[in-house]
Amino acid sequence: MAPKVWFVTGTSTGFGRLIAQEALAVGDLVVATARDPRSLDDLVAAAPDRVRALALDVTDGAAVTEAVAEAVDAFGRVDVLVNNAGYGLRGAVEELTDEQLRRVFDTNVFGLLAVTRAVLPTMRAQGSGLIVQMSSVGGVTSRLGSTAYAGTKFAVEGLSEGLATEVAHLGIKVVICEPGPFRTDFAGRSIQWSEPMDAYAAVLGPERARFAAEDGRQPGDPLAAAKVIVGLASMADPPLRLPMGHAAFRRIREHLTTRLHELDAVAPLGLDLDYA
Numbered sequence: 001m002a003p004k005v006w007f008v009t010g011t012s013t014g015f016g017r018l019i020a021q022e023a024l025a026v027g028d029l030v031v032a033t034a035r036d037p038r039s040l041d042d043l044v045a046a047a048p049d050r051v052r053a054l055a056l057d058v059t060d061g062a063a064v065t066e067a068v069a070e071a072v073d074a075f076g077r078v079d080v081l082v083n084n085a086g087y088g089l090r091g092a093v094e095e096l097t098d099e100q101l102r103r104v105f106d107t108n109v110f111g112l113l114a115v116t117r118a119v120l121p122t123m124r125a126q127g128s129g130l131i132v133q134m135s136s137v138g139g140v141t142s143r144l145g146s147t148a149y150a151g152t153k154f155a156v157e158g159l160s161e162g163l164a165t166e167v168a169h170l171g172i173k174v175v176i177c178e179p180g181p182f183r184t185d186f187a188g189r190s191i192q193w194s195e196p197m198d199a200y201a202a203v204l205g206p207e208r209a210r211f212a213a214e215d216g217r218q219p220g221d222p223l224a225a226a227k228v229i230v231g232l233a234s235m236a237d238p239p240l241r242l243p244m245g246h247a248a249f250r251r252i253r254e255h256l257t258t259r260l261h262e263l264d265a266v267a268p269l270g271l272d273l274d275y276a
Contacts (some may be wrong), residue, residue, distance in 0.1 A: 003050075004028045004233055005075040007068070009058055009115055010085030012039035014184035015134060018226035019082055024050060026230060031071040031078075033085075058085045058111030059103075068118040080233050081119045082132045083112040086152070090145045090211065091194025092204055100194065101148055108152035113159065120167070127171040130233055133160045137180045137248040141255035145207040164240055175232055176241045180248030182220030220245040 006023045010016040011032035020030045024047050032040050033056035040053035052074045056067045071078055086108040089100060116131060123129030138146050139153030157176060164174035191211070196204065225244050232238045243249050 004079040005031070005071070005077050006080045006082065006233075007031045007033070007071050007078045007115075007119060008082040008084060009033050009056060009111075011043070012036065014084075015179075015182070015222055015226060015229075016082065016084040017043070018222050019084065019229050020051075021046075022223075022226045022230040023080075023233075028230075028233075029075050031067075031074065033067055056085075058115055059106045061114055064111075064114045064118050068115070068122070072122055077126055078119050078122050078129065079126075080130045080132065081115065081123075082134065082229070083115055084134045085111060085115075086134065088146075088191040089148045089193075090191060090208075091148070092145075092197065092200040093147050095194035095197050095200065096148055097194075100192070104148055104192075105152055105155075108149075109155045109159075112156060116163070120172070123167075123172050124170050129172040130238065131160075131163070131167075131172065131174045132229060132232065133174065133176045135160070135176050135178050137178050137243065137251050139176070139178060140243075140252050145204055145211065161240065173238055174240065175238050177225075177229060178241060178243045178248055178252070179225060180220060180243070180245040180251065181214060181218035182222045182225060182245065183216065183218040184222050185215075219247060 004023070006020065006028055008016050008020050008023075008030060011020050012034040020032045020043060023030050029050045030043075031052045031054060032043055033054045034040055035055065035057050037053045037055045040051075044051045044053050052071065054067045054070055056063055058064060068078070087104065089096070089104040112133065119129070119131070133156055135156045136149075136153045138150040139157040142150035142154075160174050160176045167174065193208065228242075228244070232242075243252050
């Protein structure tokens with residue numbers, strides 16, 4: 001089979017870097033993007049004929065369009081898009097500023113949409129393609145301290161589920177990856193916090209400590225996850241949703257079970273409201 005062309009955002013570290021490396025390991029071609037392309041020098045050096053490193057801030061629409069055009073110019077097509085660029089923002093809603101909220105949604109949601117929309121014409125013309133959206137278990141169920149981040153990932157889930165129905169007839173598939181805690185730098189360098197308020201200290205203070213203590217001790221192996229994600233490109237019928245890791249499966253199962261119980265409980269209030 002001909003090598004596939006991957007377009008991966010947020011490739012400087014974490015999942016993005018490992019996915020790019022694993023795609024190269026199976027013989028594929030990679031367009032690796034990062035805000036600072038110098039962080040990708042070692043990736044290029046490892047396979048200079050199969051890697052293009054591009055500067056890309058996904059919140060810059062013109063840069064997105066240019067990067068996708070460069071990818072197609074370099075390799076002729078885009079077979080797999082991995083929307084990995086993003087970051088975490090934690091804190092109580094009242095603590096967060098407008099700027100913090102708008103920036104995380106600009107990156108995690110509108111940036112993802114911009115790259116997806118830029119790649120779709122090429123995939124349509126090809127009659128094939130795979131779009132991998134890096135969501136989170138936080139895109140299925142929110143938890144204390146993660147309100148804003150979960151809001152962005154809930155948006156990714158809904159947008160991607162709808163997108164999958166829109167593009168299926170074009171030969172394009174969508175997979176929503178939902179990792180739990182993995183041993184990347186997400187809980188360290190990549191996380192941002194609100195300025196704490198005394199009113200929320202009792203509930204968010206312990207959560208801040210718990211989250212910081214988790215950094216570097218998460219149970220998930222990101223390399224194992226990257227191998228699975230790269231393997232999706234070889235599947236004839238990949239899943240729409242892919243929870244990743246024991247913690248993700250446990251939390252999602254608990255959440256969906258609770259939702260079903262809640263649905264039954266509120267039926268007397270909300271069910272019989274149609275015209276007779």
